Amino acid sequence: MQNIISGLNQAHENDSGEERKLIGDRGDYFLNRMQGETGVDISACYQCERCTNACPVSHFMDIKPHQAIRYVQLGWREDLIKSSTIWICLSCEMCTTYCPYEVEVAEIFNHLRNMAAHSSITPKEKSLAVFHQTFLEVLQKSGRVNEFRLMNTYYLKPDILHERIKNKTLKEDLLLGITLLRKGRLKLFTPKSKAIKEIKRVYSQTRGEIV
Amino acid sequence: MRLSFYPGCSLEGMASDYARSIDAVFRNLGIDLVEIEDWSCCGATAAHSISQTMSVLLPARNLAAAEKMGLDLVSPCAMCFNRLRFSQNMIKKKVFDIPWPVTGNVRVHDMTRFLAEPPMIKSIKERILRPLNGLRVVCYYGCQMVRPPKITGYTDYENPQTIDRIAAAAGAQVIDWSYKATCCGASIGIARREIGESLTRRILQKAQQAGAEAIVVSCPLCQSNLDMIQKDRSKRHTPVFYFTEMLRLSFEEHGDPKWFKMHFTDPVPLLRAKGLLS
Ligand code: SF4
Ligand code: SF4
Numbered sequence: 282m283q284n285i286i287s288g289l290n291q292a293h294e295n296d297s298g299e300e301r302k303l304i305g306d307r308g309d310y311f312l313n314r315m316q317g318e319t320g321v322d323i324s325a326c327y328q329c330e331r332c333t334n335a336c337p338v339s340h341f342m343d344i345k346p347h348q349a350i351r352y353v354q355l356g357w358r359e360d361l362i363k364s365s366t367i368w369i370c371l372s373c374e375m376c377t378t379y380c381p382y383e384v385e386v387a388e389i390f391n392h393l394r395n396m397a398a399h400s401s402i403t404p405k406e407k408s409l410a411v412f413h414q415t416f417l418e419v420l421q422k423s424g425r426v427n428e429f430r431l432m433n434t435y436y437l438k439p440d441i442l443h444e445r446i447k448n449k450t451l452k453e454d455l456l457l458g459i460t461l462l463r464k465g466r467l468k469l470f471t472p473k474s475k476a477i478k479e480i481k482r483v484y485s486q487t488r489g490e491i492v
Numbered sequence: 493m494r495l496s497f498y499p500g501c502s503l504e505g506m507a508s509d510y511a512r513s514i515d516a517v518f519r520n521l522g523i524d525l526v527e528i529e530d531w532s533c534c535g536a537t538a539a540h541s542i543s544q545t546m547s548v549l550l551p552a553r554n555l556a557a558a559e560k561m562g563l564d565l566v567s568p569c570a571m572c573f574n575r576l577r578f579s580q581n582m583i584k585k586k587v588f589d590i591p592w593p594v595t596g597n598v599r600v601h602d603m604t605r606f607l608a609e610p611p612m613i614k615s616i617k618e619r620i621l622r623p624l625n626g627l628r629v630v631c632y633y634g635c636q637m638v639r640p641p642k643i644t645g646y647t648d649y650e651n652p653q654t655i656d657r658i659a660a661a662a663g664a665q666v667i668d669w670s671y672k673a674t675c676c677g678a679s680i681g682i683a684r685r686e687i688g689e690s691l692t693r694r695i696l697q698k699a700q701q702a703g704a705e706a707i708v709v710s711c712p713l714c715q716s717n718l719d720m721i722q723k724d725r726s727k728r729h730t731p732v733f734y735f736t737e738m739l740r741l742s743f744e745e746h747g748d749p750k751w752f753k754m755h756f757t758d759p760v761p762l763l764r765a766k767g768l769l770s
Contacts, residue, residue, distance in 0.1 A: 337675045341687055369687070372537055373675035374639035378649065387640070394541045408683040416538030417546065424532040428505040435682070450685070460723075461506075464754050466716075471504040474532040476553065483591065487545045 307356030315353050319392050325382040326350045332376035332386045342366040343405070346376050346386050353389065359402065367393045368406035411438055421484040424474025429467040432458065495601075496563040497525035498554055500572040500712075501533050507569075507712035509754040513736040514568055514603070520619055520743050521612075525566070528557045534575040537678065548588045551579035555600075556592035564599040566606050568736075570637035570711035573602040577643045602637050602644075604710045604735060608654035616661045620742045623663025627766055630669045630704040631655035631735075632695065634714045638673050649673060655735050659708050662742040669702040671695050676717045692717045700730055705762060707732045722757045731759030741768060 316323050332346040333339045339346060344366045352361050361367065367390050376386035394413075397404055404410035415435045420426050435441060436454060445451040461467040474480070485492050503511040518525050535550035555576060558565045567573040582588060583596035606612065638649040646652055652672060660666045676695055681688020696718060699707050709715050709732060719732040732755070741747045747769045749760045763769035 337691055338680075338687060341684075369680075369684075371635075371675050371678055371680055372540065373635040373678075375635075375675070377640045385640070391540055391544070395544055398542045406684070409680070412679065412683045413538040413541045416536065417542055420533050420535065420538070420550075425504070426501045426533050426536075428502070432682075457720075464756070465508070466506050466754055468505045468508070471501075475530045476532050479553070479591065480532055480550070483546065483549050487543045487549075 302355075302357065304355060309354075309356065311356035311358050312354050315389065315392065319385065319388055321385045321389060322382070323350060323353050323384060323389065326354065326380075326384045327382065329381060331379050331381060332384070335375040335379045337373060337375065338369050338371060341369050346370075346390075349393075350384060350386060350389065361393050362397045362400055362402050363405060365405040366390070367397055368404055368409040370394075407440055408444060411435070411441060417484070421481050422477070424477045424480050425471065427468065427471045429462075429469055432467070493522070494524040494526055494563055495606075496558045496561045496565045496598075497527050498531055498534075498558070498565055498567045498572060498576070499527065500567065500569040502569055502712035506716055507734075509751065510568065510712060510715070510734045510736065513734055513740045513751065517736045517739045517743065520740075521615060526561065526563065528554055528561070528565075531557065534572045534579075536571050536575065540575070540578075545588060547575065548579050548582045549590060551576045552583055552588075552590045552594050552596075553592055555579060555583070555596060555598055556590075556594035558598045559594060564601060566601045566603050568603040568710065570602065570634055571713065573600065574636040574643065576600045577645075581643060602654075602710070604637070604654035604658065605646075607735075607739075608657045613657060613661050616658065616739065620661075620663060621745050622742055622747075622768065624659075624738060624742050624766075624768060625663050627664045627762075627768065628667055628703055628705045629659055629664045629708050629733075629738075630667050630699045630702055631659055631672065631708045632676075632699070632714060632718070633673050634709070634711050635673065635675050635678075637711065655708055655710060658735050659738055662738050664708075664738065667702050667704055669698060669704075671698040676714050678713055678717075681717065688717065689721060692721045696721060696730060700728060704730060706730060706759065708735050708738055709733070710735050719756045729757050729762070731755060731757045731762055733759065746770060 312323060328347055330347045336346050342365060344364045349361060349366055370390045372387055374387045380386060412435060419431045419434055482492050499511060531554050535547050539546040539550055567576060577600055580596040583594055633652045638644055638646040638652050641649045656666045674695055675691055677688035677691035707718055707730060715732050715734060752759050760769060
């Protein structure tokens with residue numbers, strides 16, 4: 282209980298100056314929407330915290346998994362979209378596997394990540410969000426993902442490059458890259474899939490383009 | 493016997509040694525792996541995270557191709573296996589418009605489970621020329637192969653046994669331990685190194701505490717995480733093998749140190765000490 286309360290207080294600090302959010306003041310529009318889209322009975326969660334206890338990275342999250350489920354029930358959408366939680370989540374599925382009520386926590390987080398990726402809010406864990414984005418970018422260009430191209434494209438993203446220079450990790454990354462190349466683990470060229478056109482088309486469609 | 497084979501992107505790059513060992517093992521077992529023609533990436537966690545539609549459609553394209561071949565599908569990569577199964581599940585719900593004709597009915601096996609079936613274990617045992625006697629190993633499964641059980645079909649997801657059975661059949665001494673299915677951090681280390689390393693390091697430590705001389709895995713990402721985290725320390729080497737590398741070693745009279753040249757943690761000294769490599 283202590284955890285839940287401190288979690289809630291944190292959320293209030295975030296929207297400083299704003300009025301205190303009352304429980305239930307948003308109705309259950311967001312909850313219903315999430316339940317409808319994921320097919321998960323989110324109302325069933327009774328805050329046993331098993332998901333959080335099973336989660337290997339909960340201590341890196343600002344909103345713990347069980348709290349996040351409560352947030353969904355309360356309709357606190359933007360707190361979730363702004364959280365580090367949704368990006369830190371590894372999709373390891375421990376939470377889903379051990380929830381006594383079959384609340385598919387990992388699937389809910391995944392859905393929230395999808396929402397966040399299509400929202401105007403800058404992700405709190407930008408480096409993680411950009412990694413996923415880069416992966417898809419490389420994928421739609423060649424139908425398969427060449428790890429060398431993936432890493433290159435990722436490190437050359439302005440935000441990432443800037444962050445690496447600031448943290449002084451760029452040299453280390455470069456050295457690792459060279460070792461991997463030398464060991465034959467990174468390949469400069471790998472076959473492309475001939476289906477690039479089909480895949481590009483799907484990629485554009487999912488981004489709302491009419492093709 | 494013929495199977496359709498979906499290698500996945502890693503097997504052309506980071507895990508091309510895995511691909512070579514699979515090839516050798518299946519050749520020896522007399523099973524024909526027919527690569528799905530012009531397969532494409534399954535989308536991994538990225539598609540799932542950013543666009544659920546892509547995460548259903550990308551594997552669906554490969555499933556459609558496998559259905560056309562009319563063969564069961566086998567996947568060596570835990571992530572691909574999970575994504576293929578997930579996609580099948582969603583295809584059957586009929587909420588996504590898939591541009592390829594696909595029913596989702598093809599049987600998708602993960603490679604370890606396929607080889608751990610009793611008849612396969614029997615045929616593995618028949619082919620062993622050099623049992624891995626005295627090699628103490630732990631088997632590590634990670635997440636995607638076993639969880640969520642509704643998708644993967646594993647009933648023993650807390651204590652999976654497939655790689656254990658295969659390693660035991662190859663003659664290794666398999667040690668029981670508690671971290672078989674704990675997450676290694678997957679690709680999080682690329683963007684957030686400290687998180688990735690904290691998870692991987694714990695698994696490595698637990699494996700060593702259990703008394704393992706080597707770790708046996710089936711997932712390319714688990715292999716590179718567990719292997720590469722050992723690149724900077726010098727004290728204790730715990731090589732990380734793909735399970736097919738172990739099999740290959742036991743299938744052939746004379747192993748070749750070259751098979752392991754992509755490993756960060758060189759397994760050759762350990763194998764020589766055990767008399768498993770000349
Ligand atoms: S394990 Fe399930 S019921 Fe328990 S807190 Fe988590 S989501 Fe709620
Ligand atoms: S799937 Fe995400 S939230 Fe669930 S246990 Fe794994 S890391 Fe934690």
